[in-house]
Amino acid sequence: MDGWKNILGHAEIIEKLKKFSAEKNFPHAIIFSGIEGIGKRKTAEIFAASLLCENLRDDGEPCGICSSCKLMNGKSHPDFYVVEPEVTKTTKNIKIGQIRTLQSQTALKPVQSDIRVVIIDGAEFLKKEAANCLLKTLEEPMSRTVFILITANKAGLLMTVRSRCVTINFERLKDEDIKSELLRREIESERAEKISIISGGSLGRAVKLSESGGYEMRESALDLIERIFRAEMSNEDIFTKGGQITDWTKEQFSDFVIYIQKILRDIFLLDTATLYNPDLKERLEQIKFSDQKIIEMVKIGVETHKRLKSNANLRLLSESYFLQLKKLVVSN
Numbered sequence: 001m002d003g004w005k006n007i008l009g010h011a012e013i014i015e016k017l018k019k020f021s022a023e024k025n026f027p028h029a030i031i032f033s034g035i036e037g038i039g040k041r042k043t044a045e046i047f048a049a050s051l052l053c054e055n056l057r058d059d060g061e062p063c064g065i066c067s068s069c070k071l072m073n074g075k076s077h078p079d080f081y082v083v084e085p086e087v088t089k090t091t092k093n094i095k096i097g098q099i100r101t102l103q104s105q106t107a108l109k110p111v112q113s114d115i116r117v118v119i120i121d122g123a124e125f126l127k128k129e130a131a132n133c134l135l136k137t138l139e140e141p142m143s144r145t146v147f148i149l150i151t152a153n154k155a156g157l158l159m160t161v162r163s164r165c166v167t168i169n170f171e172r173l174k175d176e177d178i179k180s181e182l183l184r185r186e187i188e189s190e191r192a193e194k195i196s197i198i199s200g201g202s203l204g205r206a207v208k209l210s211e212s213g214g215y216e217m218r219e220s221a222l223d224l225i226e227r228i229f230r231a232e233m234s235n236e237d238i239f240t241k242g243g244q245i246t247d248w249t250k251e252q253f254s255d256f257v258i259y260i261q262k263i264l265r266d267i268f269l270l271d272t273a274t275l276y277n278p279d280l281k282e283r284l285e286q287i288k289f290s291d292q293k294i295i296e297m298v299k300i301g302v303e304t305h306k307r308l309k310s311n312a313n314l315r316l317l318s319e320s321y322f323l324q325l326k327k328l329v330v331s332n
């Protein structure tokens, strides 16, 4: 069973949560806030296990052998709930029906333990009426339920919900921590180093970069921008690229557009901000677009991203995207 020792970084938060569960004194509504891929969900699960454990170890780890720990391990603890957004092609929401179901399930006394723990992962996707419905539960003073609301966009939560919770802010992970985790996963050293630099402090992103070919995709995005800048991208090249993209998923093409957007943003802010791609600085310095052009190029990217959601012909969409970028750059 995973325990605190399996969490990368966040030492202070872990100490605080260990103290909460050891002293059995904790807030009943907590927000875990921070970017994607830094361990908020895993931390919430281990915190839940330690709150429910019947025999917490002296070092603050859940014991792993009591009946609660066994049930947690088997993902069948009757007093542990997880609510996640329902995802459709166009929407991602936590609906009022999900909150009502949760409320009816948690109306009675906890079954196995003294308390129950509810994780709401993606709390920013609570629809307004769902959030208002949840609010009533958060306000119950004698509640035996601990709510952990996980969010990558705290501003997306209703103020009334935020004000009833204690917020714990998860910082970005350190590059060296991400690198050592990648090395542990047997990623070759030089590659691990580079990926850790561009991961933006997110282990999730680093793993995605290493597994999905994201690292190579970023390279290909930069190559495209360089070739457009040097006016080396013929229409023929664009159609060839569009042909290759037919093999991609929508998500891959979406990632590709995001890499291009981040590269453009880095070129725009080269000397004034922390770059998304600090390891590419020398190459980025060679690309000179006017500010106005970069702004227009980013707008085209935003528009392409929107169209990707509704319409799906990747070949047409990608070709149109590249052609628009090219046209903009050659125009005066």
Ligand SMILES: [Zn+2]
Pocket (backbone or CB within 6 Å): 052, 053, 054, 055, 056, 062, 063, 064, 065, 066, 067, 068, 069
């Ligand atoms: Zn236990």
